[in-house]
Amino acid sequence: MRHHRTDAAPGSTSTLRTANQQRVLDVLRSGSAPGPTADLTGGDFTQAELARVTGLAPATVSNIVRELVASGLVETEAGSGRRGSAIRLARAAGIVGGVDFGHSHVAVAIGDLTGRLLAEERQPLEQGHAHIEALRLASSMLDAMTSKFDPAGPIRHIGLGLPAPVTNDVVRSSAIFPGWDGVNTRAAAEEHFGIPVHVENDANLGALAEHRQGVARGHDSSVFVKISSGVGAGIIIHNELFHGSGGTAGEIGHLTLDDAGPLCRCGSRGCLEAYASTGTVLAMMAGQLPDATLDDLLDAARTGNVSAQRALEDAGLHLGKGIASVVNLINPSVVVIGGDMARAGDLLLESARIGLRRHALDSVALTPILASELGERASLVGAVLLAAERTVLVVEHA
């Protein structure tokens, strides 16, 4: 949700002007029009495009662009040929940071207010790390990045992702993410970074990223399933992240698929995560491919190793069964598969589609299951988007 500050009385001319400015800024921040985007490249718009997308009169757009340029939030660049000047958010409008913590990695990025990443870096973290240690590393990575990146200006907000259910900024499951259990992550991170931090579950961030910039673009409702060492989902409803009453919606990884199945780290048995996570698939193949990485296993499957193919197929069938619960209950118009396992592509997704057809009601059995466009970067992109969308742009009148 975009936040607009309008202190003037409702219905006044000054409110209308502010609202129209924010409309133009929102379009520039979204990076492109909702709907067909063929004639819009990157985050650049012509005045004619802005008028079409906002529905404002060309003369109004022209005035607003002049005001926004004067305030330093927007910059223009002379166009070539028939195309008018390119209009975009100015770098000086601000930059934001994104941090994505995993069980065994941290990734940080800085981006502009359209959610475009300007620089990013990923480093390993020890499994079961303490949260303080992880925050310290992220903070130093971000400091190094901003000092190298010139002229960056100060970071305005940070979006931060965690691979666990998060309620009111606190990790709500000791079993899922032990080093962070009970920690008020926002408070701890704001102490380290010294600027406002917005905390989200990492699958939620992936859902946001795929909805704004990836394959779920244009879908009013979508579900993003992140499959790496853990399995979780983020849900978009009416174009916004859906959190549920306690903030923990989307925990697909711990749907029980079989009461008598393998024990799961959450304390239950036969959870989807216990069938479809990268660790599970690698463990199935440990006899044939000891010490293999996921990419080794994917290579083997692609070059004809039928056991590797079967391990991925079984993971996919279970995944499809879990997705059947999602589409029966939530009925999204698309399901996106992300995380490390998305690299398996159709080796995983074909059987996921079969599992879905087998277990979903006929009315929703053909819901598309697509591979993430953003891959392992989805949560990091989502963290930057979250920070960008939470940054309020105030127009200083020149």
Add this chain to the structure above:
Amino acid sequence: MRHHRTDAAPGSTSTLRTANQQRVLDVLRSGSAPGPTADLTGGDFTQAELARVTGLAPATVSNIVRELVASGLVETEAGSGRRGSAIRLARAAGIVGGVDFGHSHVAVAIGDLTGRLLAEERQPLEQGHAHIEALRLASSMLDAMTSKFDPAGPIRHIGLGLPAPVTNDVVRSSAIFPGWDGVNTRAAAEEHFGIPVHVENDANLGALAEHRQGVARGHDSSVFVKISSGVGAGIIIHNELFHGSGGTAGEIGHLTLDDAGPLCRCGSRGCLEAYASTGTVLAMMAGQLPDATLDDLLDAARTGNVSAQRALEDAGLHLGKGIASVVNLINPSVVVIGGDMARAGDLLLESARIGLRRHALDSVALTPILASELGERASLVGAVLLAAERTVLVVEHA
């Protein structure tokens, strides 16, 4: 969603006046204040209560009430003792109809615009009936009801519930509700009734009813599970019904609990419905209690028949497992159990709570599971509420 027609320009005095009138009408239609309702009885309000609930000045409320009384939409009744005059929607503001079709029954009702039922009737229907037959019966029941009910005025809108997934007014599953498959129910019903008809899944209507008038009142998000001969759910998110992209969200009855479980009428195996429907529980007990009704079985369980208790307990454990998927994915703040099986009370719900704790993530394992307040009438009440909420009140200026 309430629909307000405001044709005047935004920000004009006339728009403000209309908006304030609608605010007062909305409160009167809702039947009581959102939040604590101790001092509000039935659909009656005092002027002081209206001022408090709407946030409008007492003098403004007084003017609006005078206008609304003059237009015939609102009536007042002199109060007794310290309490001021009672203000309520006038009967002349309009009445609406509700129709609830089941596999083997039809129920119809008329109600006022607060969603209060004024008269209701239920009749049996043959399983597998043709939709034309069912509509004909409902239509004649409704005609008889309005002719007896005097002075009723014409019915403005009808809400209509069906026990099947409904997309754009069409039943989307031949397996679930054969006599209605592919029928545009709205078009067919409007032909029979001659007034606007709004079609909904029956569990959705139950969810609406429990949210507006039952145990889910005051919860921003809730899930209503209807367990009768079929099992379905309705989902309330941000105080409104959630439909999903194709209109079929909430199909909890066809979550697969066990791949190798009993065949389900939907064509899958081991669905929740195949464990927890009334038919399943009665079939389990057919050896000991041949030809028993659900109430016979419930009596037996209450008077110490341990097999009947066990049959209900097993249904409850499976129900809890299905609910675990719901709370993991959607994280509502309450789950309400309705339909015929809700009459089992704690004989079913205690084991449902155990099943939930066993299969849900710890952060949501204690989500309350409550029995419906409205019982088998929930969908019918929801049908009347749907019709009432879709009826637009236009204030004719006297």
